[in-house]
Amino acid sequence: MRCAPKALGIAVGAFQAMRGGRVDTAVSVITVTLFALPGYWLGLMLVMVFTYWARALPSFGAAGFDADFLTGWNLIADRLRHLALPLITLTLIGVGGTARFVRGAMLDVRSSPHVAIARAKGLSPIEVTVRHVLRNALIPVLTLLGLSLPALFSGAVFIEAIFAWPGVGRVMVEAVGARDYPVIMAATAVSATLVVIGNLLAEGLATWADPRLRTAPAGGTPT
Amino acid sequence: MRPLTTLLQDSRARFGLVVLVLAAAVAVFAPLLAADPTIQRDIVATRFLPPLSTDLHGSFHLLGTDRFGRDVWARLAFGARISLGVGVLAVLISVAIGTLIGAAAGFWQGRVGLALLGVTDFALALPRVVLLLLLASLWQPSAALVIVVLGLTGWMTIARLVHGEVRALAARPFVESAVALGVREPRVLLRHILPNALTPVIVAAALGVGNAIMLEAGLSFLGLGVQPPTPSWGNLIASGRDTLVNAPWVATAPGVALVLVVVAATLVGDALRDRLDPARRG
Numbered sequence: 001m002r003c004a005p006k007a008l009g010i011a012v013g014a015f016q017a018m019r020g021g022r023v024d025t026a027v028s029v030i031t032v033t034l035f036a037l038p039g040y041w042l043g044l045m046l047v048m049v050f051t052y053w054a055r056a057l058p059s060f061g062a063a064g065f066d067a068d069f070l071t072g073w074n075l076i077a078d079r080l081r082h083l084a085l086p087l088i089t090l091t092l093i094g095v096g097g098t099a100r101f102v103r104g105a106m107l108d109v110r111s112s113p114h115v116a117i118a119r120a121k122g123l124s125p126i127e128v129t130v131r132h133v134l135r136n137a138l139i140p141v142l143t144l145l146g147l148s149l150p151a152l153f154s155g156a157v158f159i160e161a162i163f164a165w166p167g168v169g170r171v172m173v174e175a176v177g178a179r180d181y182p183v184i185m186a187a188t189a190v191s192a193t194l195v196v197i198g199n200l201l202a203e204g205l206a207t208w209a210d211p212r213l214r215t216a217p218a219g220g221t222p223t
Numbered sequence: 224m225r226p227l228t229t230l231l232q233d234s235r236a237r238f239g240l241v242v243l244v245l246a247a248a249v250a251v252f253a254p255l256l257a258a259d260p261t262i263q264r265d266i267v268a269t270r271f272l273p274p275l276s277t278d279l280h281g282s283f284h285l286l287g288t289d290r291f292g293r294d295v296w297a298r299l300a301f302g303a304r305i306s307l308g309v310g311v312l313a314v315l316i317s318v319a320i321g322t323l324i325g326a327a328a329g330f331w332q333g334r335v336g337l338a339l340l341g342v343t344d345f346a347l348a349l350p351r352v353v354l355l356l357l358l359a360s361l362w363q364p365s366a367a368l369v370i371v372v373l374g375l376t377g378w379m380t381i382a383r384l385v386h387g388e389v390r391a392l393a394a395r396p397f398v399e400s401a402v403a404l405g406v407r408e409p410r411v412l413l414r415h416i417l418p419n420a421l422t423p424v425i426v427a428a429a430l431g432v433g434n435a436i437m438l439e440a441g442l443s444f445l446g447l448g449v450q451p452p453t454p455s456w457g458n459l460i461a462s463g464r465d466t467l468v469n470a471p472w473v474a475t476a477p478g479v480a481l482v483l484v485v486v487a488a489t490l491v492g493d494a495l496r497d498r499l500d501p502a503r504r505g
Binding site: 033037 | 356446467478
């Protein structure tokens with residue numbers, strides 16, 4: 001569920017860096033706006049459009065009132081309909097940041113010597129972009145991916161509040177409101193554990209993707 | 224003045240600065256631009272008026288009124304004071320703490336540096352939103368608390384930036400010569416190293432202001448930040464949430480204002496980075 005914005009963001013960012021020019025500028029305007037959109041407000045606006053105006057999608061909860069009586073495909077459809085708005089909101093606000101990041105990383109890599117060599121070898125622009133630029137640009141994105149694991153937890157707090165989604169974020173907000181300290185502490189501990197796991201995962205992924213990190217002397221490379 | 228003029232050549236920066244200056248002007252001159260939002264007259268007759276309408280008393284409502292008959296534009300203008308003020312002050316606190324810790328860690332690289340870096344990484348490991356909720360739960364919510372809480376949870380990235388910069392600068396010849404001249408350590412750090420290390424801090428601060436404004440609004444939206452009736456853009460959005468069906472403008476107006484200001488701050492930050500960062504200039 002959290003992969004959608006990342007994948008879309010990488011695609012958009014790569015496209016921007018490849019095209020450049022006016023298209024890039026136009027898309028940049030969109031991504032910076034998405035980046036600045038507060039999730040809770042975007043959620044409200046989507047509820048306004050899709051629930052109140054179009055009357056197409058349910059605005060809150062993880063299941064309809066009649067969920068207990070639904071079976072088979074109807075049950076799945078009901079769940080999916082309830083998932084739609086929160087998922088769209090999370091995707092839209094996630095795309096902006098990732099696309100901006102990927103675009104910056106690709107523009108950085110593009111000016112490095114090995115790309116010039118790849119071009120001089122006569123590789124097609126697509127091959128240069130995908131195999132030589134994108135691959136290198138994605139290494140920091142992998143780190144970002146690992147680091148965003150805890151955002152699974154905290155990033156959705158506002159979204160869960162808007163859509164009354166029965167998730168950990170909402171539990172935490174309610175606990176804060178009720179001064180339920182044990183629950184707050186538990187939620188904090190869980191998310192801190194997730195951060196450590198995410199960091200570990202990010203390191204591992206980066207080492208796997210980037211041979212330079214494997215051959216680096218102990219203690220890491222100086223920055 | 225030269226950096227400013229080159230900055231103004233960037234269309235992103237121009238747009239961003241214009242929006243930020245306008246928003247700041249609205250915040251500063253709010254009492255002149257809008258009627259006092261605390262004055263209440265006839266609630267029933269003036270509530271839920273759509274934008275651009277005039278009520279029975281002949282007063283004009285640019286953005287309509289909310290469920291208590293309060294003018295949305297006035298609440299927005301007075302809310303700008305809270306939202307922008309909180310954002311800027313919180314970032315100032317972050318910058319102060321981050322620069323101090325980062326500079327100390329980068330300059331005294333032994334045990335002190337390791338300990339400070341450890342603290343920074345530890346604080347960085349806690350997700351910010353969770354930390355915000357935790358801190359907000361400990362005390363009575365208020366604007367001052369939001370400033371302190373946002374300031375205390377935003378310094379880590381700045382500390383790491385300053386640390387890297389100071390460490391690199393400490394090995395440069397001009398620092399060595401200052402030490403060789405017998406300049407005392409704090410003076411070397413403050414007069415010779417820090418002024419050269421502030422470039423990334425300025426960029427991070429510009430980007431941080433937008434983020435802080437957004438987080439303040441988020442906290443206020445959840446009811447953990449600025450408390451109504453004091454208007455902040457976050458609790459304005461929250462108050463418009465219940466009336467989304469019959470008065471969508473109550474939640475829309477502060478949201479659009481918020482997005483505009485955050486976009487502006489981000490654009491100015493981007494433009495500053497492109498101008499100031501030698502590695503990106505090209």
